[in-house]
Amino acid sequence: MHTPVTIIGAGLGGLTLARVLHVHGIPSTVYEAETSPTARAQGGMLDIHDYNGQPALRAAGLIEEFRSLILEGRQAIRVLDRDGAVLFERADDGTDGRPEVLRGELRRILLDSLPAGTVRWGHKVSGVRALGEGRHEVTFADGTSVVTSLLVGADGAWSRVRPLLSDATPQYIGRSFVETFLLDADTRHPASAKAVGGGSLFVPEPGKGIQAHRESGGTLHTYVALTEPQDWFAAIDFTDPAAAAARIAREFDGWAPELTALITAGDTAxxxxxxxxxxxxxxxxxxxxxxxxxxxxxxxxxxGEGANLAMYDGAELGKAIAAHPDAVEAALAEYEQTMFLRGAEAAAEGTQLHEFLFGDHAPHSLVAAFTEDDLS
Incomplete structure (x- = not known):
């Protein structure tokens, strides 16, 4: 394999690709805008699925390291109504079908598995252009550049690589999340901790809802969903955390206090x-x-599929390149055809899930979906 692989973005997908290539003896370089592995918090919990995320980690030779990160009991699910009454509850069955880990820890084991220098930190892409014959030049904000004959955009929603392939741009779906954290909740916020339970909490209603995860150390990580235009959120001063939290909480007037406390009692802005x-x-x-x-x-x-799909994409692309070392275009074509199909399927499922969560029949539509899943 003589074609250098240049990966833009050191998220889970890009790192999985780099690791699978390394397992097959193929070098790569990952360029990342962040200045270091710890420059930014890496988000909360991820459920890693046994049909995509886990096979990707197995291809990367990291399944045992992954298992050491699993937070036991976090596969538990409960659905409450606005009064705090339990509508559905499922315990963690211990099957490891969708075990929960912290995103930052998962990223760490991927980073640790790569040769020193694979990731080039502090390289924010400012431009990408085609040079012909499959070669591309990537320019960075510091004025440096690199020319590559195999470029992979693993750079997320606002990809700088995507315009080489597509005119599509992400569009607002009409809904936003507001993220909050309660720390040491079992001691400081016991009612909210009890409401969330041992894993994931869903409290959906038409057009809005509260979702929360129990993370490590008694941390409750909450996503408050509201179906409103972006201008509505622009009118809220998020530089004033208390006022912003109070404004969001007003949309949940009359809800059980242990639920609204997930918004108003947050320990972070x-x-x-x-x-x-x-x-x-x-x-x-x-x-x-x-x-x-x-x-x-x-x-x-x-x-719940984004991180899993990114890792699976990375693993499948890495395996395809390794299987066709002298026919990279064939590898890319093979990878893309299956990737298009799974991406479309997951996106359609995501739209359906949002209907269960926030459509006219919530929360009963979500309970029905979970109940059918239990029976299947």
Whole structure:
């Protein structure tokens, strides 16, 4: 394999690709805008699925390291109504079908598995251009550049690589999350801790809802969902955390206090997370020397599949390159055709999940979906 692989983005997908390539003796370089592995908090819990995320880690030779990260009991699920009454509850069955780990810890084991110098930190992409014959030049904000004959955009929703392949841009889906954290909740916020339970909490209603995870150390990580235009959120001053939390909580007047406390008692400033998606079924014609993975390729409404799909994309692309070392274009074509299909399927499922969560029949639609899943 003589073609240097250049990966833009040191998220889970890009790192999985780099690791699978390394397992097969193929060098790569990952360019990341962040200045260090600890420059930014890496988000909360991820459920890693036995049909995509776990096979990706197995291909990366990291399944045992992954298992050491699992937080026991976090597969538990409960659905409450606005009064705090339990509508559905399922205990962690211990099967490891969707075990929960912290995103930052998962990223750490991927980083630790790569040769020193594989990731080049502090390289923010400022431009990408085609040079012909499958070669591309990537320019960085510091004025440096690199020329590569195999470029992979693993750079997320606002990918700088995507325009080489597609004119599509993510569009706001009409809903945003507001993220909050309660720390040491079992001691400091026992009612809220009891409401969340041992794993994941869903309290959905038409157009809005509260979702929370129990993380490590008694941390409760909450996403408050509201179906409102972006202008509505722009009118809230998020530089005033208390006022912003109070404004968001007003949308949940009359809800049980242990639920609204997940918003108003936060130990960190509330963070607005607008939700965007690419068109379902997003695809492109084969362009020599470049491809995409993860959110750069198939960003969709959040449905628990994003990180799993990114890692699976990375593993499948790495395996395809290794299987066709002298026919990289064949490898890319093979990878893209299956990636397009799974991305479209996951995006459609995500749209359906949001209907269960926030459609006219919530919360009963979500309870029905979970009940059918239990029976299947």
């Amino acid at each position: 509330p963070v607005l997370r607008p939700l965007h998606a690419l068109p379902i079924g997003h695809r492109w014609d084969r362009v020599p020397g470049v491809t995409l993975l993860g959110d750069a390729a198939h960003l969709s409404a959040p449905n």
